[in-house]
Amino acid sequence: MEAAYAITTDGLTKKFGDFIATNNITFQVKKGEIFGFLGANGAGKTTAMRMLCGLLKPSSGKATVAGYDVYTQTESIKLNIGYMSQRFSLYEDLTVSENIRFYGGIYGLTRSAIKTATAELLAKLALEKEAKSLVGSLPLGWKQKLSFSIAIIHNPAIVFLDEPTGGVDPITRRQFWDLIYEAAHAGVTVFVTTHYMDEAEYCDRVSIMVDGKIKALDTPAALKTTFGAATMNDVFLKLAREANQ
Numbered sequence: 036m037e038a039a040y041a042i043t044t045d046g047l048t049k050k051f052g053d054f055i056a057t058n059n060i061t062f063q064v065k066k067g068e069i070f071g072f073l074g075a076n077g078a079g080k081t082t083a084m085r086m087l088c089g090l091l092k093p094s095s096g097k098a099t100v101a102g103y104d105v106y107t108q109t110e111s112i113k114l115n116i117g118y119m120s121q122r123f124s125l126y127e128d129l130t131v132s133e134n135i136r137f138y139g140g141i142y143g144l145t146r147s148a149i150k151t152a153t154a155e156l157l158a159k160l161a162l163e164k165e166a167k168s169l170v171g172s173l174p175l176g177w178k179q180k181l182s183f184s185i186a187i188i189h190n191p192a193i194v195f196l197d198e199p200t201g202g203v204d205p206i207t208r209r210q211f212w213d214l215i216y217e218a219a220h221a222g223v224t225v226f227v228t229t230h231y232m233d234e235a236e237y238c239d240r241v242s243i244m245v246d247g248k249i250k251a252l253d254t255p256a257a258l259k260t261t262f263g264a265a266t267m268n269d270v271f272l273k274l275a276r277e278a279n280q
């Protein structure tokens with residue numbers, strides 16, 4: 036087990052029939068890192084992330100998450116990660132508190148731990164007044180922040196975020212990133228996909244996927260130098276232009 040790494044992959048591949056969605060990807064994510072996983076629509080990000088979360092069996096290659104093998108130790112992986120999917124899974128017809136209690140239970144927290152975590156979470160998000168509101172009635176940005184906070188309620192080693200800030204304004208996205216930084220400072224490794232290039236700048240390191248392959252991986256500053264680009268947006272456009280799929 037490579038203790039310095041939260042995630043390792045070696046030639047990780049997923050085929051759907053003849054189509055190779057994730058093609059032989061190899062990388063490591065350090066513990067405590069904020070790792071941006073970029074790529075155009077259909078590049079294979081969600082497929083890779085689902086394999087790492089133990090939700091989808093790879094076709095070939097190796098990967099470990101929190102030191103556990105993605106083929107044989109998926110239950111241990113699930114206990115040690117948080118996952119916020121694109122269509123985050125809060126129950127719209129349950130209240131804020133009920134959602135926290137429900138997911139706290141799923142993540143194995145005791146009743147008293149859930150009580151403490153609920154109070155902390157509501158205070159952190161300034162959502163005390165909305166504790167009894169139905170989640171369906173909240174603005175999208177609040178739902179996203181709540182969903183993220185619930186995804187880390189059990190203090191996982193790693194949290195996987197699949198386009199967590201889609202559809203909200205830049206200020207709300209910035210607030211969401213404050214929560215990400217706070218979690219990272221507390222030691223949580225953050226693996227995040229995004230289509231927003233300003234968010235790519237916030238990551239410690241960024242990988243860019245094109246047609247199932249990782250075409251570049253480095254710090255935002257180093258990528259800009261390598262590609263002679265002023266912004267991450269320019270880096271992304273230079274690479275994405277090569278896409279075929």
Ligand SMILES: Nc1ncnc2c1ncn2[C@@H]1O[C@H](COP(=O)(O)OP(=O)(O)OP(=O)(O)O)[C@@H](O)[C@H]1O
Nearest residue numbers: 051054055056074075076077078079080081082083
């Ligand atoms: N279960 C499946 N069966 C067949 N093809 C699939 C399946 N899941 C994904 N794909 C295909 O694999 C490719 C990669 O999809 P994936 O969802 O991983 O991309 P993505 O990079 O996450 O894109 P987006 O940014 O749109 O979420 C797409 O062409 C998709 O149609």
